[in-house]
Amino acid sequence: MAERKVRVRFAPSPTGALHIGGVRTALYNYLFARQHGGDLIFRIEDTDSSRFVPGAEEYIIESFKWLGIKFDEGVSFGGDHGPYRQSERRDIYKKYVRQLLDAGKAYIAFDTPAELEAKRAEVPNFQYDAHTRGMMRNSFTLPKEEVDRLIAEGRQYVVRFKIEPNEDVHVNDLIRGDVVINSSILDDKVLYKSADELPTYHLANIVDDHLMEVTHVIRGEEWLPSAPLHVLLYRAFGWADTMPEFAHLPLLLKPDGKGKLSKRDGDRLGFPVFPLEWHDPKTGEVSSGFRESGYLPEAVLNFLALLGWNPGNDQELMTLDEMVRLFDIRRCSKAGARFDYVKGIWFNHEYILKMSDERVAELFMPILKEHGIDAPMDKVVTVVGMMKGRVNFVKELWDTCKFFFVAPTEYDAKTVQKRWKEDSAEMMTRLADLLESLDDFSLENQERVVMKWIEDNGLHTGNIMNAFRLTLVGEGKGPHMFDISSVLGKEETIARMRRAIEVLK
Ligand code: GLU
Numbered sequence: 001m002a003e004r005k006v007r008v009r010f011a012p013s014p015t016g017a018l019h020i021g022g023v024r025t026a027l028y029n030y031l032f033a034r035q036h037g038g039d040l041i042f043r044i045e046d047t048d049s050s051r052f053v054p055g056a057e058e059y060i061i062e063s064f065k066w067l068g069i070k071f072d073e074g075v076s077f078g079g080d081h082g083p084y085r086q087s088e089r090r091d092i093y094k095k096y097v098r099q100l101l102d103a104g105k106a107y108i109a110f111d112t113p114a115e116l117e118a119k120r121a122e123v124p125n126f127q128y129d130a131h132t133r134g135m136m137r138n139s140f141t142l143p144k145e146e147v148d149r150l151i152a153e154g155r156q157y158v159v160r161f162k163i164e165p166n167e168d169v170h171v172n173d174l175i176r177g178d179v180v181i182n183s184s185i186l187d188d189k190v191l192y193k194s195a196d197e198l199p200t201y202h203l204a205n206i207v208d209d210h211l212m213e214v215t216h217v218i219r220g221e222e223w224l225p226s227a228p229l230h231v232l233l234y235r236a237f238g239w240a241d242t243m244p245e246f247a248h249l250p251l252l253l254k255p256d257g258k259g260k261l262s263k264r265d266g267d268r269l270g271f272p273v274f275p276l277e278w279h280d281p282k283t284g285e286v287s288s289g290f291r292e293s294g295y296l297p298e299a300v301l302n303f304l305a306l307l308g309w310n311p312g313n314d315q316e317l318m319t320l321d322e323m324v325r326l327f328d329i330r331r332c333s334k335a336g337a338r339f340d341y342v343k344g345i346w347f348n349h350e351y352i353l354k355m356s357d358e359r360v361a362e363l364f365m366p367i368l369k370e371h372g373i374d375a376p377m378d379k380v381v382t383v384v385g386m387m388k389g390r391v392n393f394v395k396e397l398w399d400t401c402k403f404f405f406v407a408p409t410e411y412d413a414k415t416v417q418k419r420w421k422e423d424s425a426e427m428m429t430r431l432a433d434l435l436e437s438l439d440d441f442s443l444e445n446q447e448r449v450v451m452k453w454i455e456d457n458g459l460h461t462g463n464i465m466n467a468f469r470l471t472l473v474g475e476g477k478g479p480h481m482f483d484i485s486s487v488l489g490k491e492e493t494i495a496r497m498r499r500a501i502e503v504l505k
Contacts, residue, residue, distance in 0.1 A: 004242070006038025008216050010071070011205070013045045014056035017278035017287060018063050020339075021220060021252045021261065024304040028249060029218050030069050031305070031327040041212055042074025044085045045205065047198045054281055057085075063275040067297045068320070081212045086204045093199040096207045096237070097159050097192045105236040106191060109138035110150055110157050127187040130165040151194075159192040161202075161233065169228040174216075174247040175332045181228045189229055202226065206233045209244055217244045218329065221336075224248040247329050250308040251336035261339045263287065271341035275300070294393035295344070299351040303344045307337040317350055349392040357385040363394045371398060373405045382487055386479050404487055407496050408474025411504060415476040419466040425505035427459070428467055432497040435490065443486040450482075471500035 010026040012018060033040040042064075044057055061076050073079025083089055100106035109128075111119075115137065120126045133140055138160070139147045151157065167183040191203040199207070209217065227246055234243040252261040255269060266273040266288070276289035290300050302318055311318070311326040318326065352360060361380040368375055383404045390400050411420075434453055438445060454461055465481055472484050472493065485493045 004213070004215050006033060006036035006216065007041065007212065007214050008033050008038060008218055009041035009043050009074075009209070009212065009214050011041075011043040011045050011208075011219075012060055013048065013051065013201075014053060014060065015048075015051045016053050016056055016280070017274040017276075018056075018060045019263075020273050020275065020290075020304070023063065023067065023275055023300075024252065024307055025218065025220055025249060026064065026069055027067075027301060027304055028309070028327070028329070028332075031324050032216065032218060032329055033072070034324040035327060038215070039072040040070075041079070041081070041214070042071040042077055042084065043208060043212070044075045044087075045201060046085060046087045047201060047204050049087075049196060049198070055279075059276065059278065066291055067275060067301060069301075086208065087198070089204070089208070090197055092211070093192070093204055093207055094197070097199065097203065100161070100191070100236060101159065103236070104162070106159050106161050107133075107139045107188075108147060108151070108157050109133075109136060109160050109188075110142075110155060111137050128160065129163060129184070129187050133160075133162075133188060157194045158190045160188040161191050161229070161236070163188055163229075163232065169231055171224075171227040171231055171246055173224075173227070174245055174329050175250075176224075176248060176334055179224070179227070183228070183232065186229055186232075202229060202233065206230055206237070210234070210237065210239050210242065213242075214244050216247065216329075218247045218249065221248045221251050247332070250333050252307060253336040253338045255339050255341055260336070265339075266341075269341065271344070294395045295348050296351045296355070299347040300344070302351070303347040307339065308332050317347075317354070345392050352388050352391065352394065355388075357381045357388070360384045360388050360394060360397075364397050367395055367398050368405065371402070371405075375405055379404075379487065386483055386487075403473045403478065404484070407492070407499070408472075410474060411470060411500065412475040415470055416504060419463075419470055419476060420504055421463060421467070424463075424467040425501050427464060428471055428497055428501050431464065431468060432494050432501070435485070435497075436494050438490070441486065441490040443482045446485060447482045468497075470504075471497045 008029045010029050012022055030040055032038070042061075046052055046057075057075065064071070071077045073081060074084040097106065101108070116128075119132075119136070123132065126132060128136065135141075142150075163183055163186050165184040168180050169183050171179040171181075173179050189202055190200050192199045198204075208214075227248070231243065234240055253259065254261050254265050261273065263273050272288040272290050272293050274287055274289045275291060277292040278287045278289065279285075280287070291297075298320070301320060301323075302316075305318065305323050305327070306316065309327065309332045312328075312331065358381055361377060361384045364380060364384055365377075368380065383401050384397065387397060387401045391397055431450070431453075434449065435441075435446065438449060451461075453459075454464055466476070468481055469476065469478060469484075472481075472488065478484060488496070
């Protein structure tokens with residue numbers, strides 16, 4: 001068989017916000033596609049109309065736009081294998097359902113929900129399969145004329161896949177190796193429902209992967225139990241030769257305790273599990289998003305990339321290009337990956353550090369504006385360069401740096417008690433006079449002159465600097481004093497000092 005071009009897909013169902021695990025699945029598909037020079041397809045699996053949530057599709061598209069994950073084909077991206085929304089592919093599926101029926105690999109069943117319920121009550125561990133289909137109402141047990149008559153009457157039916165029992169089905173998984181299950185444990189899955197003339201997930205998924213020439217199915221572990229059925233469907237259609245390879249990714253686990261990560265864990269521990277803020281149209285509930293919480297998209301991707309994979313050494317910080325180069329689907333772990341959100345915060349901190357001061361300043365500007373501050377860009381860049389190492393999120397820069405932009409109106413009581421001495425008012429007046437006399441207000445010159453003054457007068461450096469800080473910042477923390485005064489400039493520095501002396505004396 002000729003080498004096929006690598007084609008992978010991310011195929012969410014629009015049933016709500018995109019979970020962060022789904023984002024990781026999409027990222028791994030993206031990395032895999034890029035590193036093989038292949039295509040990444042975006043398909044919407046919306047055949048279950050009862051679970052459709054308006055706005056979900058748009059939400060998913062916007063999430064990837066924010067994250068910087070680009071698709072080559074699919075809903076909103078175009079391409080020549082469309083339509084890419086399954087609800088627009090009804091006629092295609094009908095044809096393939098017919099193919100299975102004609103080949104005797106699927107059959108029609110009329111059992112109503114009530115009848116199925118009754119059977120379940122009557123037969124312990126009932127499943128619709130080779131052992132039980134003989135006692136149900138379907139095209140095996142009913143005469144052909146009756147089947148035709150019921151259909152003609154408009155009676156609702158489903159099409160079920162006829163699973164042959166007692167066969168070992170092998171799923172060759174790139175991460176998990178050879179996974180074998182016996183077909184007897186599978187039930188005759190419903191592939192199509194006449195009620196809405198739509199296929200179920202399983203049929204649509206296989207038909208589309210085939211028609212869209214998908215070569216690798218990379219998806220969450222929760223789909224592993226469906227994989228044997230999918231293998232059997234490929235065979236039933238005669239597509240075994242071009243069956244995609246499978247890779248079922250490890251689960252994302254709770255940050256603490258046992259079990260898989262849920263939205264409740266996020267609410268409980270205070271971190272988002274969705275890429276963007278989500279407004280649930282049914283309940284009105286608003287859930288936080290990584291974007292609105294102040295995460296940088298690059299940091300989120302880097303964090304997610306390492307949940308279930310590593311490059312084989314302890315390198316943690318990677319650009320998207322590096323990830324593309326280093327990613328290896330076979331090195332993904334089978335075991336679940338703990339969702340260590342504190343690590344996610346660390347990544348954000350590291351990405352703020354890596355980012356140029358200019359870019360961080362651009363992100364900080366709107367936050368300053370929100371607080372009514374209209375500061376010149378060069379000042380913001382200087383402040384950011386001095387302070388960004390102290391924050392995990394850009395929005396935290398406001399609290400950490402606001403004294404650069406607004407003079408203190410209050411003075412922290414504890415600091416005043418501890419740092420404002422008997423002679424502080426006098427000392428600060430002398431220091432203000434000294435600074436006012438300077439023509440050169442550069443950091444270096446201030447430092448030189450002030451240090452000499454302290455020495456010549458036998459003053460206590462700590463006491464002077466602490467009081468000086470209190471006058472400019474209003475509290476006991478912040479960067480180096482002359483960094484602050486030189487950014488504030490002479491006029492502002494002196495004004496703040498004189499005001500503090502007035503208030504505190
Ligand atoms: N529609 C499925 C989902 O929502 C896709 C599963 C698959 O990738 O086969 O995750």
